[in-house]
Amino acid sequence: MVATGVHILISLALVVLLFRSERPEPYLVAALAAAVPDIDTFVFRPLVELGYVEGALWMHRGLTHSLLAGIALTILLAAFGPWRAAAIGFGSHILLDSLSGGVRPFAPFDLALYGVSVDWLLLNMLISIIAVSMILGGLLGMKYDFGRQVVSHPPETLSERFR
Template sequence: MASAFGHAALGATLGKLLLPDRRHWPYWVAAALCAALPDVDSVGYRLGVPYDSLWGHRGLTHSLLAAAVVAAVGALLGRLTRPGQRPPARRLALLLFLATASHGLLDAMTTGGLGVAFFSPWHPERYFFPFRPIKVSPLSIRGFFGAKGLQVLASEALWVGLPCLLLLGWQQLWTGQRREKPVLR
């Protein structure tokens, strides 16, 4: 898996891209959390859940179905906020879906594991992308703090962090150019 840091960075970036208004910053945080959420299945290791089962790591929680469920629940919860601070429901649902689904996309680009069950539970086959530049992260916290963890962070800085920064920079340039155009009268 990619680390929680890489997942959260991509989720927050998606939040800023889809809901750029600063008043929506709580939704950027929610998107970061949704992007890391599918790894809740790693608790199964401690409970004896086999890695390759439906409930194993990179199984159902990494599927597009799970992303849709998280998006629907998140959009419903978003309706509880004050109307002036609430983003459009469809845009919020899209953000939360993309953020949660991005988890599986990053994991399918890692160098380890059994692949991602994108279409679980109907089609439990697991997939990797042909391009797999992200170093797989250790599942334990202890294993992450050391040379292996630094290698993971370095590969994520290059393959996740840099593209996120480029997208945010492009957004800044694009919105800045649109604001600066003179109005013809």
């Protein structure tokens, strides 16, 4: 299981690299979209334990980790920011969870679990290191705008040389 903070971190890193926005909306939307799929751990669990619902659809990594939920969440969050940021946040969550045990992407139509199982500690550490590196690189790129050409003129006077 990937930690919720790591889901948010990698979605923010992807948005920094892809959007390079100075506005907060893409980051907020991506962070929310990356965190919302795990709402099933505290919304559905009591319903299952009390016997109101049953089956794989209502378990963790069931309905809230499906493409259907992703489309609904992206449409909902598009009211607050770019829909692409929401899709990146949700998609990165599903991809990481598919590496740490699997997800049910076609629920409610197909309840099969798709994915592999990688050691959760190793996965969390590697993804965190990659995400922090991506965020720092993206922020440096935003600050220094590496694509811009800088024209430099040599100083003409002695006082200009020491400014």
